[in-house]
Amino acid sequence: MFDSLRVPVIVAPMAGGPSTPELVAAAGRAGAFGYLAGGYLTAANLAEQIAAVRRLSDGVFGVNLFVPGIRSTVDLSAYVERMNREAARFDTRPGEPRWDDDGYSAKLDLLVESRVPVVSFTFGLPAESDVERLHEVGTTVVVTVTSPDEARQAAEVGADALCVQGFEAGGHRSLFTDDPDDPCGGPLYGLLAALRLVSSVTDLPLVAAGGIVHGADVAAVLTAGAVAVQSGTAFLQADEAGTNATHRRALAEGGRLTEFTRAFSGRPARGLVNRFLREHSDHAPAAYPQLHRLTKPVRAASSQAGDPEAMSLWAGQTYALARTGPAAEIIDTLWNEAREALTRVTKRFA
Structure with missing residues (x-):
């Protein structure tokens, strides 16, 4: 599937807008x-x-789904009280910290009925029966993994390809299991290390994700064995992206480090460091999507107020190097840079 792309670049799914x-x-x-x-x-x-x-294109595309996790039973009362104080800053109220499955079954039924060409899964392992349903209508199934153990499991349920996510990636870590005693949710592998380890346990095609914003990055991971790259951060400031204005401004200004936090959603995710992340990360329990529902009104109010200090500013480690402009120009630039990088390195071996 992805090895037939004219340009082996995948624009990552970025939920929330x-x-x-x-x-x-x-x-x-x-x-x-x-x-x-x-x-x-x-x-x-x-x-x-x-x-x-x-309507807009006859090109092949995909849809990403969140695999429902196990309902957390952790006591949220202390964090709810923290969010009551946060909400008061913006004259709003916190959301209800409820668990749900994100409408998973209904959306899976839709994708089967719609015969979407590619379906990828994040946050866990789809059931083998779900994979079989998609295969029956000709859909390619991709599972996002962060470790060789997850890669083995994905291969066993019939995945056609794997998206290998390094710790450099922005947004949520696609861990199958979120360890509540680990602030990062589980073992951390850089992208090149993850590619090497995953390729040692499976022959499935691998898509590389994590910190890719330049064509030299594309060339590097293709050389390391990936069939394509997947990037979200590189396209957060594209003209066609729905990234809100406050988030765009924070990305453009730069100067912030990125860190993992559960503070906004209850799952580890990498974003720009702001006041909310600093003040609440150490207190946030591993409870997704309860915390996502709880903090949503605060995040929305912060964004609407133009205040980047209480909203989730998801971004990869290399966000400051990402470009603006039409998505097609960003893609063309990445591919031209990749070819130039490969040519430059090839001369070293001549």
Whole structure:
């Protein structure tokens, strides 16, 4: 599938707004590939986005789903009280810290019915029966993994390809199991190390994700055995992205480090360091999506107020080097830089 792309660049699914039908379609028209982010959408909303992509482009595209996790029973009362104080800053109220499965079954039914070309899974392992349903309608199944053990499990349920996520990546870690005693949720592997370790346990095609914002990065991971690269941070400031204005401004200003935190959602995710992250990370329990629901009104109010200090500013470690402009120009630049890097290195071996 991905080894047939004219440009082996995949625009990552970015839930919560940045992924749009326009961004996915632009990637397809540029000879690359894009994912819609099914996370946080209802099945009806997702159906509308799928239809929009098909109106805008006849290119191949994909949809990403969040695999439901185990309901946490941790006591959230102390964190709820912290969020009551945060919400008061913005004259709003926290959300209800409820668990749900993100409408997983309804969205999976939709993707089977719609015969979406590629479906990827994040946050866990899809059931083998879910993979079989997608295969029956000709869908390619991709599972996002962070370790060789997860790669083995994904291969066993019938995945066609793996997206290997290094710790450099922005946004949520795609851990199958979130260890509540580990602030990062589990073992950390850099992208090149993860590619090498995963390729030692499976022959499945590998897509590389984590910190890729320059064509030399593309060349490096293709040389290391990946069939394509996947990047979200490189496209957060694309014209077609739905990234909100406050987030865009923080990315453009730069100067912030990135760190993992559970403070916003209850799962480890990499974002720009701000006041909320500093003050609440050490107190946030491993409870997703309860914390995501709880903090949502605060994050929305912070964004609306133009205040970047109480919203989730997801971004990879190399965010400061990401570009602005049309997605097609970003893709073309990445590919031209990759070819230049490969040519330069090839001369060293002559």
